Amino acid sequence: xxxxxxxxxxxxxxxxxxxxxxxxxxxxxxxxxxxxxxxxxxxxxxxxxxxxxxxxxxxxxxxxxxxxxxxxxxxxxxxxxxxxxxxxxxxxxxxxxxxxxxxxxxxxxxxxxxxxxxxxxxxxxxxxxxxxxxxxxxxxxxxxxxxxxxxxxxxxxxxxxxxxxxxxxxxxxxxxxxxxxxxxxxxxxxxxxxxxxxxxxxxxxxxxxxxxxxxxxxxxxxxxxxxxxxxxxxxxxxxxxxxxxxxxxxxxxxxxxxxxxxxxxxxxxxxxxxxxxxxxxxxxxxxxxxxxxxxxxxxxxxxxxxxxxxxxxxxxxxxxxxxxxxxxxxxxxxxxxxxxxxxxxxx
Ligand SMILES: Cc1cc2nc3c(=O)[nH]c(=O)nc-3n(C[C@H](O)[C@H](O)[C@H](O)COP(=O)(O)O)c2cc1C
Numbered sequence: 001x002x003x004x005x006x007x008x009x010x011x012x013x014x015x016x017x018x019x020x021x022x023x024x025x026x027x028x029x030x031x032x033x034x035x036x037x038x039x040x041x042x043x044x045x046x047x048x049x050x051x052x053x054x055x056x057x058x059x060x061x062x063x064x065x066x067x068x069x070x071x072x073x074x075x076x077x078x079x080x081x082x083x084x085x086x087x088x089x090x091x092x093x094x095x096x097x098x099x100x101x102x103x104x105x106x107x108x109x110x111x112x113x114x115x116x117x118x119x120x121x122x123x124x125x126x127x128x129x130x131x132x133x134x135x136x137x138x139x140x141x142x143x144x145x146x147x148x149x150x151x152x153x154x155x156x157x158x159x160x161x162x163x164x165x166x167x168x169x170x171x172x173x174x175x176x177x178x179x180x181x182x183x184x185x186x187x188x189x190x191x192x193x194x195x196x197x198x199x200x201x202x203x204x205x206x207x208x209x210x211x212x213x214x215x216x217x218x219x220x221x222x223x224x225x226x227x228x229x230x231x232x233x234x235x236x237x238x239x240x241x242x243x244x245x246x247x248x249x250x251x252x253x254x255x256x257x258x259x260x261x262x263x264x265x266x267x268x269x270x271x272x273x274x275x276x277x278x279x280x281x282x283x284x285x286x287x288x289x290x291x292x293x294x295x296x297x298x299x300x301x302x303x304x305x306x307x308x309x310x311x312x313x314x315x316x317x318x319x320x321x322x323x324x325x326x327x328x329x330x331x332x333x334x335x336x337x338x339x340x341x342x343x344x345x346x347x
Contacts, residue, residue, distance in 0.1 A: 057087045057150050060127045064148075065089065067123035070169050071274060073112035074291060075100050080113045080145075088149040091117055095143045102295045107266045111314060113145050114270020118199070119169055120148060121271075122278070126166035128158045136264050145267055165278055172281045176288060181321030183250050188283045192319070195279040196256065201265075201272035202311060205254045210306050214253055214293070214316065217302040221292040252319040255303060261312040269314035280319065290316040 065082045073079060079097060083090040093106060093113055103109055117133070124131045132149040136142070184192075189205065196203040206214060256272060258265045273289065280287040293299040293316055303313040 057129070058084070060124060060129050060150060061087075061089050063127060064120040064123040067166065067169050068116040068120040070172070071112065071116040071119040072172075072174060072277065072289070073115070074108040074289075075103060078112075078116070079106070079109035080116050088147055089120065090144060091120075091146040091148065093143040093145055107263075107314075108291055108294070110145065110263050110266040111270040111273065114267040114272075115274040115277075116270075117146050117148070117267065118271040118274035122162065122165050122169065122274075124148070124150060125154065125162040126158065128154050128156070130154050135267055142263060145263070164282065168278045168281050172277055174288065175286045175322070181250060181286070184252050184285050184319045184321055188280075188285050188321075189252070189319070191283055192276050192279055192285065192287075195275040196272045199272035199275045200268045201256060201258045201314070203254050203256055203272075203276070203317075204307055204311075205252055206306065211253050213306055214303065217293045217299040218290075220302070221296060221299050250320055254317045254319060255307060255313050256315045256317055257307055257311040257313045259311055265312065266314060273315060276317070284322050286318075286320050286322045288318040290318060 061084055065084075068080070068082070069078065079094050081092040081094045083092065091113060093110060100106075100109065121131055121133065130151045130153070132151055134147045134149070136145065137147045138144045193203045256269055256276070258269055277287045293303055294313060300313060303316065304311075307313060
């Protein structure tokens with residue numbers, strides 16, 4: 001064999017061996033990533049994906065969906081659908097449900113979905129995952145409300161606030177009792193307002209004379225709703241000034257509002273509702289939503305006037321302190337089992 005042929009054969013054999021070595025090394029890397037500690041959910045560098053069933057990101061997403069199942073929701077319970085896609089979740093308005101006559105635009109259903117979205121975000125944060133949220137990702141499919149992408153693990157240690165907030169998800173509940181607590185203090189109110197602002201919405205606490213206007217709107221809504229307890233309470237404001245003056249009444253009423261009146265604003269308002277409610281629960285404040293006056297266009301417009309038309313009302317909230325010895329009730333997840341997503345089942 002000539003020298004030239006020998007060189008060619010040696011080079012070819014070397015290249016073959018190199019290619020084999022690279023392949024083996026890649027396989028080894030894949031094994032490490034699938035079994036090692038969470039590093040990245042998405043490598044983006046051609047490395048292995050961590051979205052296999054049972055992987056840390058899949059488990060974190062499933063827990064987030066379970067936490068979302070504890071979110072408050074209106075009329076039709078849990079008007080949302082989750083789909084797991086690799087290392088993310090898609091949140092959909094459940095359009096298979098019959099149209100709710102009291103919520104024809106699905107504004108309150110979308111708001112409920114926003115609360116579920118916030119619960120899922122809190123859960124992911126408490127589990128140590130950073131998430132990127134894209135709201136209304138597909139203009140052609142408005143029922144596709146958000147995409148939640150689990151990115152990197154968050155820096156350790158996990159923020160204690162996030163862990164606490166996730167625990168609060170299990171305590172929050174709707175308390176319709178006539179509470180005897182004190183009026184909400186300025187610090188507590190500031191904390192709730194800050195929580196709302198952080199989610200891109202606003203909160204306007206009504207002055208006593210404005211509560212009378214709200215009561216008038218509630219009067220209009222009467223007969224169209226079964227929220228008689230709420231309406232009776234508001235009606236008491238109409239019954240004339242209390243002997244000690246309106247400032248002494250224990251409840252505060254506030255309007256959750258924002259700059260727009262589109263589905264994306266309703267979604268964000270739901271996130272703000274969740275943030276406000278979890279914060280309120282943590283600081284001993286009972287938050288109760290009143291949607292009757294929002295459901296009808298004319299009463300919604302009347303409430304908008306209370307905001308001097310600078311924004312659009314999403315929900316009325318009643319705020320009161322809770323009794324000191326009321327530790328709150330532990331709650332069971334409301335999520336139907338078929339809503340727990342798996343990569344193979346798009347719930
Ligand atoms: C957008 C929205 C509007 C609501 N409106 C009212 C209301 O007008 N009156 C009321 O008592 N509860 C209202 N709720 C509370 C729900 O009824 C409650 O979240 C649901 O029954 C689940 O109970 P939970 O909050 O204890 O988990 C509302 C909740 C949401 C998310």
